Amino acid sequence: MVRKVSIRTATLHDLPRLNEIADSAVNTLLSPYFSLEQLHAANEAKIYEVDAGLVEAGTYYVGEIDGVVVAGSGWSTSGQLDSIVGRETEASGAAAMRSTYVDPAWSRRGIAALLARTTEAAASLSGFRRFESLCTPMAAAMRHKLGYQTVASAQVPYGPGLVLDLVVVRKDV
Template identity: 35%
Template sequence: MDDPYTHRLATMADLDALKRLMNEAIAGHLPHFLTPEQTEASYEIMGLDTQLIEDGTYFVILDGAEIVAGGGWSFRATLYGGDHTQGRSPRRLDPAREPARIRAMYVSPRHARRGLGRRILALCETAARAAGFARAELVATMAGLPLYRACGYVVEREFSDRTRRGVAVPLATMSKRLDRDR
């Protein structure tokens, strides 16, 4: 059977479609792992960092013309969150000392369990490796944790991000070596 999916780098023209995808993914995936209050609070801490698009490090997967998955990597210090998230840093990472960041991974629930998360992760790891990074680091939601573990990421630290409304959303920092044989 032919693979119906294609991929490309995202452009700023994709922003509306990416926002819809992210909202659909949060609403469709997180309720299986979080309380309704935590799921709603996740919109406050998650989202797209448009710096990834500007840097040319954010991939989208399409089914025809529809964006059904997205995810990126970064050579900048910000570990997670969107444009609206506090604590962002545009500082460039040193590939010899610091890990690349895997960021803003979303898959439409209508296209879940088809290998799209793995595909985006592989695209990101390949690009980060080509940029000289030997490690990758990410912050996983509870919904993303099984995928990242299956792809070789190890939990470094579990924590909660407390939103402005005081809701604690559980997350995990994970990492993986990129310079080992696959």
């Protein structure tokens, strides 16, 4: 069956569905990488919710299959990423690739890569030539296939005594 795949700018109306996708993706796809305690604490802290500010700024995109939202990804200036990895804000001059989630029923079909290319193109049109992302191991593997290199590791605290071990990846164009 041929399906129609489309990418569009997200709207605030999409946020509930995007957060459902994020929750499902984190709890299903990341379970091999994080303990149940880490996943539970991450859910409680809501650290994987899609940033409404990205949607409001017009820098978050959704992937649809036959008109149904199945994925999302966005970008911003690197200020938030800079603060997480402990460097001077905007020091990298990079656009931060943010919050890429795919409904597990649609994972490993190229939708995340399509959204990554969309966010890169949008950031390029805004003058950025360097892209960075703070990634889980699974997301880093996908970014590596798109030409990103690991440049740092980061431990992100989010609960009493809990940290997520993540990596920072970068791509220059």
